[in-house]
Amino acid sequence: MEGSVSRVPEHDEPYYVMYDTDFGLSGLAGELSAMPVPYEDPQIGRDARRLLETSLPDDTLRTLWLAATGGRFDPADHGTGTRDWLRRTSEECPPPERRTSPTSTKYLSTIPSGFPPHPAKPEEEVRDAVLAEIRATEAEPSGAALPPDAIPALRQAVAQAGADLGFRLFLRTLKAYAVEVGREQYDRFLALSDRFEYPYAVIRDELNVAWPPVDTTRRETDGDFGLSELTERFAGEWHEATAEEVVRQAAACDHVRQAPGTAAAVLLEDSLRLLESPLSADMLTTLWLAASDGGYAIDRLGIDVRHWLGQIAEVCRERLRDAAPAGRPVPPPSVRVDLAEPVLRELAEVPPGHPIAGSAVLEALAQVVSQVDPDLGFRLFLRVLQVLFVPLKAEQYARYEAIGERLGYGEFHVSNVEFLAQ
Numbered sequence: 109m110e111g112s113v114s115r116v117p118e119h120d121e122p123y124y125v126m127y128d129t130d131f132g133l134s135g136l137a138g139e140l141s142a143m144p145v146p147y148e149d150p151q152i153g154r155d156a157r158r159l160l161e162t163s164l165p166d167d168t169l170r171t172l173w174l175a176a177t178g179g180r181f182d183p184a185d186h187g188t189g190t191r192d193w194l195r196r197t198s199e200e201c202p203p204p205e206r207r208t209s210p211t212s213t214k215y216l217s218t219i220p221s222g223f224p225p226h227p228a229k230p231e232e233e234v235r236d237a238v239l240a241e242i243r244a245t246e247a248e249p250s251g252a253a254l255p256p257d258a259i260p261a262l263r264q265a266v267a268q269a270g271a272d273l274g275f276r277l278f279l280r281t282l283k284a285y286a287v288e289v290g291r292e293q294y295d296r297f298l299a300l301s302d303r304f305e306y307p308y309a310v311i312r313d314e315l316n317v318a319w320p321p322v323d324t325t326r327r328e329t330d331g332d333f334g335l336s337e338l339t340e341r342f343a344g345e346w347h348e349a350t351a352e353e354v355v356r357q358a359a360a361c362d363h364v365r366q367a368p369g370t371a372a373a374v375l376l377e378d379s380l381r382l383l384e385s386p387l388s389a390d391m392l393t394t395l396w397l398a399a400s401d402g403g404y405a406i407d408r409l410g411i412d413v414r415h416w417l418g419q420i421a422e423v424c425r426e427r428l429r430d431a432a433p434a435g436r437p438v439p440p441p442s443v444r445v446d447l448a449e450p451v452l453r454e455l456a457e458v459p460p461g462h463p464i465a466g467s468a469v470l471e472a473l474a475q476v477v478s479q480v481d482p483d484l485g486f487r488l489f490l491r492v493l494q495v496l497f498v499p500l501k502a503e504q505y506a507r508y509e510a511i512g513e514r515l516g517y518g519e520f521h522v523s524n525v526e527f528l529a530q
Contacts, residue, residue: 122305127151129309133159134276137176138283138314153201155273156194162268166191168261175258176277178284234303235271239263241296242278250288254281272304283314290318298364308364319367322432324374325441329363330518333371335378336487338420339399343495351404355420359427369431376424377440378484383417385480391472392417398469399491447482450511455489457504464496483515493525505529 123131130138132151159169170190174182183193245251246259258281266274279297282289289297294317301311327333332340338358342351349357359372382392392413396406406416455474458465469492477485490508493500500508505526512522 123310124305124307127310128307129313130276130280131310132276133273134176134280134310137173137181137277137280140177140181150201150204153198153203156198156201158269158273159265160191160194160198162265164264164268168264169194171255171257171261172265172277175255175261175281176284180284231271234300235266235274237296237300237303238266238271238275238278241275241293241300242266244293245278245282245287245289248290253285253287255285275300275304276310279311279315283316286316288316288318291320295365312364322367322369322373322428324370324377325516326366326370327516327518328365328370330520332487332491332521332524334374334487335382335420335484336399336491338375339396339401339488339491342403343401344403352419352423355423356427359424360431362431367432369428372424372427372431376421376428378481379417379421379424381480381484382476383414383421385476387472387475387479389413391468391475394468395472395476395488398472398495399488401495443481444483444515447486447511447514448477450507451477451482451486451489454486454504454507454511459499462496462498464492464498486511486515490522490525493528498528500525500529502529 127135129135131149133155135149136152159172164172166189170182170184173190183190186193188196242259242262245254251259262274262278262281265277281287294311294315297311297315298308301308331337338355341354341358355375359375362368362371382395385392389412393407396404396413396416406413452474455470455477458470464470473485473489473492476488492498505522505528508522508525
């Protein structure tokens with residue numbers, strides 16, 4: 109459709125609320141092997157109807173589907189044409205009633221009835237952006253891995269079935285043929301993902317990205333990270349997962365913009381710095397218990413804190429061997445000694461009447477800042493403030509934001525303690 113036309117949304121909620129992985133026909137294409145899987149996602153029917161409403165020839169529909177599945181499932185092998193298979197699929201996945209609770213927990217989460225409808229997207233603008241990415245892939249040597257008729261079919265799908273479905277089929281085709289995607293194009297994919305309100309798994313999962321070496325100086329995460337982030341995972345009422353499983357989850361939790369293994373590398377760096385520091389075992393134990401809110405009470409369990417830090421480090425090494433086996437992480441950055449004094453001043457500004465003032469926790473934090481790493485010390489300080497509900501003045505919080513900016517923290521990192529200044 110030509111002109112600046114907004115496509116009317118067919119669902120009430122943003123995709124990232126409804127799904128946590130790929131969905132619709134593109135998600136189905138990633139799951140199919142020799143035989144179809146049961147249809148559980150209503151978006152599959154919506155996508156099938158979009159294709160059926162176009163004037164795309166049968167051969168083009170078949171090309172699109174074979175490209176998206178990597179040739180793993182051809183309806184012709186089961187005695188039916190692609191158009192007939194899409195028609196049957198659309199009938200088996202009729203449009204659900206609006207604002208109903210979904211029946212498939214695999215694909216959907218229960219949505220509050222009052223969730224505001226998401227805005228329609230300007231179709232022409234996003235269509236041009238998707239077509240530009242298809243052209244960029246075609247121009248790269250890696251694009252030769254795609255079937256020669258896939259690119260023209262994808263262009264037609266974008267033009268006639270819409271940028272949303274066309275983009276998802278394009279991504280699925282790149283994944284099916286393991287086409288290498290450069291980091292700059294990957295970042296553009298993420299920007300388009302935000303426009304379509306996808307869960308980031310639609311982009312990242314299975315995509316062959318040419319990642320740079322793991323570099324812990326490239327934060328590229330919106331929130332907390334490293335050991336301070338790990339302590340939050342252990343806070344509060346404890347869960348079914350073992351301590352080792354929690355560490356594995358943290359080590360594997362790379363941000364969507366981070367090279368695989370980055371979360372493990374940062375956590376390893378923090379753990380080794382404390383493990384090899386001159387801080388006493390009592391100080392390290394105090395830090396862990398304070399930051400984790402006593403959720404994993406290593407003192408009561410009789411676990412030596414340096415042994416625990418060593419276990420964390422080993423889990424991180426295993427993750428790095430798996431996530432970046434051929435890569436060489438960038439050497440650890442030097443300690444930001446220039447920030448020691450500003451952070452120590454903030455520790456000294458803790459309200460005198462609060463229990464944390466003059467405590468062993470504050471002394472341990474000061475030792476981390478002055479003898480280990482001001483960055484790690486500041487992150488643990490923010491975490492402890494949050495755990496102990498230390499009241500802050502607006503000017504204190506503003507200084508924390510300034511320190512966080514100098515350290516390259518993401519927009520939601522320091523804001524974890526903003527509620528303390530209100």
